[in-house]
Amino acid sequence: MTATELLRVANVTKRYDGVYALQDAHFSVDKGEVHALVGENGAGKSTLARIIAGATRADRGQIFFNGEQVSILNPLDAQRLGISIIFQELDLFPHLTVAENIVIGNLKLEGRAFVNRKHVNSWCRPFLEQAGSVNDPDAMLRDLPIAHMQLVAIARALSLEARLILMDEPTSSLFGDAVERLFTTVTRLKQSGVSVVFVSHKLKEIFRICDRITVLRDGSTIGTRDTSATSTNEIVTMMAGRPLKGRPTKKSAASNDVLLAVSKLTTGKIQDISFDLRRGEVLGIAGLVGAGRSELGAALFGLRRLISGVVRLNGRAVRITSPTEAIGAGLGMLPEDRKLQGLMIQMSVLENSTMAVLPRYQSWGLLNRQRELGAMEAVHRRTALKAASPDVAVSRLSGGNQQKVLLAKWLLAEPAVLFLDDPTRGIDVAAKEDIYEIIGAAASQGMSIIFVSSELPELLRCCDRIMVMHEGRSVGILDGALATQEAVLALATATAQPLETRPRPV
């Protein structure tokens, strides 16, 4: 262990039910460095981070912190050492305020009886600022979008005076400004001697901000590289064990007839949204977090009360007041949070896949397993999903495969319009590619798709047009040719003139 090393883990092994999540993995972090931990889903990086943070215990292995061997058996042990972790699915309390979330169970406040709200809020403010959060400490956590919640989690870690902060996929819900703010925070932390471990897929960001990169594959450490001495290709090769396949060019499958016409749609959080969606078109929706993209999906799907506006399907006006009606009208929705809103987590792959159209597979009132399996296998081939068995509970699948099950469910339902809310969040590179292909294939078969995302590159790649939203309004719809990252960003941050919100006549 060198003098600059802060943390070293060696020979870490962890098994889940006879399968190795980690096998003799090793990893080390220096003081004041930003170190990336990368790998495909299933490589073991989240497990390793959790072990370091005390959320899980390794079966074998040693952890050294500041030169001494330590035993980290639970999160409190880690916090006392000065290790904090920010999870991808945050562990915060939705029914408490921002300040309460920071203060609750906080080691640094042990023994004090804080009743004074002002006192609590002012204690929290510096950490919130440092984390880049603009929220009022009195705001209720569940009212915030996920990205804002994440910043609160970072603020809490800062309040615990962590010397090592692990961040598991921290930018997966951040966009534009927020990412920059996070990077600024990370740089500030580094300058003050705090080390940051970045568990992430996003190589571009990693190459921007991290000093070193460690690659895991199949539970073992493949190698560590200095960022300045390596390239994206080398890292990707190490991750996948094979070079990344080239990206095919996209061709538009959109026809000319308008399937869905939305006119001046207004709810509590969005105003005057209008756009047309053609058959077979992929319409992207970009915007900063809080711009109202998910809200639009909820409104279309019957989950919100419409204050005004008209929605027309195939020329006929429809009134949709519940998800059942929406599905009946031919709409489908993949929600933002697949675990909370999309999957029946204890039920099997088969059961989740066929859930939306289950009555199809009955004979004489009883479900016909053969027909169900047949339909499931057919659709899973389209999504390139290979699960161990159709009866496996979906909780056991990786994030990418869970998302594929959800997609399969909607593909089986054959909606005319499918709304995808951040479908590739927290999914590894290879699975993402699969999903882009699925979207393209579905569109070419006539399905219209609305694709909400925080990742501009994928929107630019998959979509025929991109509608940009800002603070509940639509500020422009960019045609494929005109859409560049800069143009979209400019609109999204309202630094450009809003374009005509009506789509150009075709």
Place this chain on the structure above:
Amino acid sequence: MSRRPFLWFLSTQLVLFAACHTASTGGKKQFFVAFSQCNNAEPYRAAQNALATKLWGRYRDVKLAISDAQQDDNKQIAQIETFIRQKPDLLIVAPNERAPLTAVMSEAIRADIPVICLERDILEPNYTTFISADNRDIGRRAGQFIVDYLSKKYGRPRGDIVQIRGLLGVEAEIARNDGARDVFARYPDIKIVNDAVADWIQAKAKDRMTEALRANPHIDVVYAHNDPMAIGAYLAAHDLGREKEMIFVGVDGLGGPNGGIKKVMDGILAATFVYPLCVDKAVEVGNRMLREPNFKPDKIYTLHSTMITSLNAAEAYKELTFDN
């Protein structure tokens, strides 16, 4: 992973083993007497159990098991069924209610087990012998005592009576009510102004009596089907300051500091009727059934009761109080 079910298995076995062994008695038994009691919580029943344990205990070759159905028909049915499986040499049953217990007792008969039905009867004669006391006679004598008292009080037979009844549908309650009414029917000026039901329970009787007191400005006699209810009525009257206005008559006449005889001695009850526990007769007859294969008991044994008033209370107390 395979450790967990095994651990469960082991711990369950230990718990059961411990439980079962607290119940076992050492030594070889020759006769097994099973007694299915309907509700240990009633003082009358507790006295029955105590007497049964004492009397059967005199025989070294008899093992006695008493089960408590806690006033639950289904439980008693199941307990009797389980007794039947163990093939006792004698089964004694104190039925909780008439209708529910009838069928299972015929099961016992069919299994060639001698059955003694104790104190409460059932709908069909599914027993070898039925030992009870004559409740109707008790009712009549109570009625007569009340008539005599009222005649002395007013110079002629007239007065207002509150009756507090036991669990409806039980033979004792029906008979004690009918017997008293047999007597009252002859005197048109003697009226039952309030007919309350308190399920043999003192607390319920107190509540019912409170209602009766509010509804009737004048009461001469309270006739309760058992002593606890009579005492409950007394307490209600005492709370409203009216206990001197009336007399209280009960049934059971148990000894000991909590029993009815003591209450007669203390002047709370004017009279009570010793309701025989029936257990001594049951042990006597049962013992003969065990040891004399040719003995044919009577189908029904009816035991008589003694009236207890202030005249004979002290003597009765000494005789009927055994160390439970």
Place this chain on the structure above:
Amino acid sequence: MKTKVVNTEPSPPAVGATPVPSSHRVNRVPARRILERFQALAALVGIILIAVALSPRAADGSNIFLEAGNLTDILRQVSVVGIIAVAMTFVILTAGIDLSVGSILALSTSVVAMALTRWSPPLGDTGRIALAIGVALAAGAGVGAVNGAVVSVAKIQPFIVTLATMIGVRGLAKWLTDNANIDIGFGQDVPAVFAAVISRKAVVIGSLLVMAAVFWLVLDRTVFGRYVRAVGDNERAARYTGLPIGRVKIWVYTLSGLLSALAGVIYAAENHQGNPNAGIAYELDAIAAVVIGGTSLMGGKGSVSGTVVGTLILGILTNILRLNNVDSNVEMMVKAVIILLAVTVMSRRPSE
């Protein structure tokens, strides 16, 4: 409620589209599922072995516990609560609960006894019996439907709704019968025939087995059964998938009321009386059986076969304690300990 941390990599085999040859990607997942399913069964086998070991012996040395008569006794004794528990499984699978089952049983016994003894429609013996049973079942189903409607439309928590029904229906039963038992005699009249036929061991045990089989089939093989589990697993996701949540909930509570009424009909026949005070605390026995059988009170996970096993475990337990003449009060304590042990072991899921 804390937003749970969910590990996106619970089991490393990235069963995705990138097949990378690896020696330690063993898929043992199906075996795990089977083992969990058999946990309840293993417990049942375990307790049978214990019962056999602790059983007293008859004069001729045979094992009393294993006697056919005793075994069928046990089945008969658990049937009434077992029938209730079978339907309770569905309710609990939707993450609900039904506390009113005991009161519905009491109502049913009262209604069937009253119909038999006080109505004389010109229908012939079988007709009258069928009518009486039909009215009792309808009453139970009706109460259940009310429960379901209030839960799904007014969106009040099932605990509170069924608690209110528990109290109200008990009051209704007492009012209808004037708080008195209604005796069914032993003669040849219609009520007596009803009691004689329905109380036969074969009928009682058969009812339990038939109901268990039917409900197992519905849960495992029908669309409705799948929806029941889905609603309990994740109601929000079920809503977003367009499942008919309201209808599902109304049906599960209606079925619970219906089967409680069936249990009540059997109770009336076995006890030869209608009893408005019957069934007190039966809801707890039923819930205990369901939980021991492996169904989670949080919904989504469970099975009818598990409930049957749970019911049997409780029945065998009680039987072996009684065969050994253990004091009834000790019996209750032992049962409590066993239930706690069983639930603790069952809930220790191997995956963290």
